[in-house]
Amino acid sequence: MSTRRASIKEIRGEVALFRRRALTGFALILLGLGALIGRYVYLQVLHHDEFAARSEQNRVKPRAIPPARGLIYDRNGVLLADNVPAFRLEVTPEQVKDMDDMLGRLSAVVPISDDDIATFKKQVKGSRRFDGVPLKLKLTEDEIGRFAVNRWRFPGVDVVPYLTRRYPQGAVMAHVVGYVSRIDADDLTRLDESRYKGTTHVGRIGVERYYEDLLHGTPGYELVEVNADGRTQAVLDTTAPTPGKNIYLSIDMRLQKVAQEAFAGRSGAAVAIDPRNGQVLAFVSVPDYDPNLFVNGISHADYTALTTAPDKPLYNRALRGVYPPGSTVKPFIALGGLELGLRRPSDTVLSTGEFCIPGQSRCYRDDLRGGNGVVNLVRAIEKSTNTYFYKLALDMGIDRFSAWMSKFGFGAKTGIDLVGEVEGILPSREWKAGRSKAGWFPGETIIAGIGQGYWAVTPLQLAHATATFAGKGIPYTPHLLLDTQDGVDSPRVAQPFPAGESVIRKSADWDAVDEGMIAVINGTGTGIGLGKGFPYIIAGKSGTAERFSRTTNAYNENKNLAYLATRHRALFIAYTPAEDPRIAVAVVLEAGAWGAKDSGPIARKILDEWVVDNGGERPTPPGAVDVVTSDAVPEPEREPAPTSSAPPPPADAPVDDGTPNGDTP
């Protein structure tokens, strides 16, 4: 088609036409370029003197003023992070003839660490030669004085004032607030250059990182007069920067402190949430660290000490630690039985001490040798009767089981306003299919029913699930940001916290499980005695999960508490007032003998402080003896293991060693 058309075309005339057009076009282009040259002649020759003079006098240039970072407060206005003036040494590379020589001479005046020099050299490579690069942050007054005397020897080196971040609460809020640290080369590619002109620090972790955009603010500009070296002579005009917003966290500092102290240095985590709105009231991970160390560059020695410490203080256990939830999941499963129509509260199960899958020789143990006898729902929760939950999990089947439990947020990020949250593991067919070719075995459903097996939850997830239950099934995303504020004198602007749809259909179901959890604390359950002297009724559930498999005889031979404490994880969930909950708590102790005995008192201390903070009188602490009485229940809760009479584990043996959820702090 096109070739036929082309052949009709009058080729020769077209070529001639093109040639004419190309020449005309080129002539016009030369004319245009000539006009351009004309303009340059006008500027560079005719008006050269005028512009040369203006260039000589051109001493005014805009310079960025970094904004002050927003302050962080707790819900009652207790300061968690503020800015304090400090001084730093800055070097302008183009004014230094021999950098290494200068650094050598300078370190004789002001001590400069190798870390500082390494960071400085890295930053010099990535910046323009006339830009000042910080060499040493946070000079002492002594250092400033000594440098001032010797300043004439160091052209291109200046003492520059700046605002540095301070965390007055120190370690106790480290895992929530996080810290800022110096902007490094990687950050420069990530951040909006125009917004970070003149800024040296950026939120690195925690709330400081998550709310970087709110806290940072917008830089201002000043027109400064500079001399021939580019040094500032005078400031002519200023456009003020817009400081970052102040933020108020939902954390109650008093509760936070009490929770941290309650751990007495033992590794673990505790999270308290208001079930009516998802506000996080306390968020503790023990051990912690001093965030102030990081702000102006942590020393190599300090950093090594923190990273090599066996109890890993930098590790945010509340957010990222995963633990087998053990019996703490039982109330949620019991509720599932009711809501899915598989059980009525009055339905009973006979607990004989062991439960065997029909048609299989494999059996799973109850905690109490000989069993708890006939138990209904309330009693099963109170006594933490495994058999009840083995059977219920089996009746549900793994698919309904995981679908139901996911409604409480297990196996998914809660969406809290912190960076780095992990998902944990909710046992499900899909989860296992992604990791193993072997299909799902009924035995795995059974042990999932008591919070063992593949299960892995974070303390935050556990608290979120507890709060969701305590809030009558309405899930709120846990969140730390309560209010924002434009300046110290501005009003606080409350942040919204949208609610999800309730996961519970019948309030009678909730009442039944609530009754079971009340009995745990106030009946003859595992947490007996924890409610004594408290003005409201506490409801709760303990959990004890094994860290290691029970493969040796050592377990049966050494049942003393010290031995158990190294083997067990002690968990505890609680909420109060039981009839209309206003606080929900989850406590995980990495090395505790029993959930109720070791984690329970921590939860109780948090609740006591909560009463005081809300204007109540300090409750009398429950006596230590009361709690020990819970040991009257021999071998409270344990992971199921094949009874000694059982044959070697068949192919569908529950994974009771090397569980993927085991010990991964």
Next chain:
Amino acid sequence: MIASIPARLRRFGLRLLKRPRLDLPLLLALFILGCVGLATLYSAGNGNMALVGGQAARFVLGGILLAVISRIPPPVLRSWTPWLYAGSTALLVVVAVLGEGRGSYRWLDVGFMRFQPSELLKLTMPMMVAWYLHPRQLPPRWKDIIVVGLLIAVPAGLIAEQPDLGTALLVTGAGAFALFLSGMAWWRIGALVGAVAAVIPVAWNFLHEYQRNRVRTLLDPESDPLGNGWHIIQSKIAVGSGGAFGKGWGQGTQSRLEFLPEHTTDFIFAVFSEEFGLVGVCAIVLLYSFIIGRCLWIAMNARDTYSRLLAGAIGMSFFVYVVVNGGMVAGMLPVVGVPMPLVSYGGTSAVSLLVGFGVLMSIHANRKLHE
């Protein structure tokens, strides 16, 4: 098998020497221009070698693409043209959709790199116009002119919406030059220009106030002394203070003291003018004129209509770059984002320019054999 690769390379080298597929004068001019660009960039970036190295790496990548594309015969390019045009326009739509409600949005992330789809149109646009006009009776009639007008207007409109007026201008220019070179009658050109001029006042009334303000500062930058106005004033001081012979390489105070904004990208020519003076400006404009002239010479010797129009349009659109950027730096034309070709720092622009020259080389290699 292994030994055959060097042998084939040697044969390829010999063939290249005997009958060069690449036009050596054009290649040499581009090489000189690239070197001038890198030297200016070194000075403008205050000795930041990372900047110069990055730009040099892009030149190498562009050079490789140039060599590869020069091996593709024009008929093959022509058969690909509608697809390339449709594909690049589709990418523009993708960018427009992705950018919904996000302000200015031009980039597309393809994993290993980011690029601006609008950059592709600088080449696919003249290709498409040349493709359309290739089989038709020239000079074009109104019907063909209207079709070409639509082919230009749709992508150019999308680019102007981003908003990237500079690239929209370059893309429109590239298409319009192909139309001009096809021999569109002068009276038709006059009528079209007249019609556009008549529409402008009408369109002005339909603009929002903020849009009008944007146009006003575009035309009169000094009315915005903190933004573009500041840029223009500083740029003029840089150029003017350079004088006839310049302050010398690396001695330009305007950029060193950070008075000059964007002094490695859009305003790099101000640094060049300050340091090398009018003599340098004349030399580089001569170099650009040579490149444009050489492109048109290649176009005149091309074998068919498609090659002619395409080569001519690529050469002439080079002129738009030079005059718009040079005029902006000298405070003669409004500030729109058009780089100084092969001198301004910037990834996609350098690479896409060299790809365009690859097409020219291909047209040159398949030129008419003179009797």
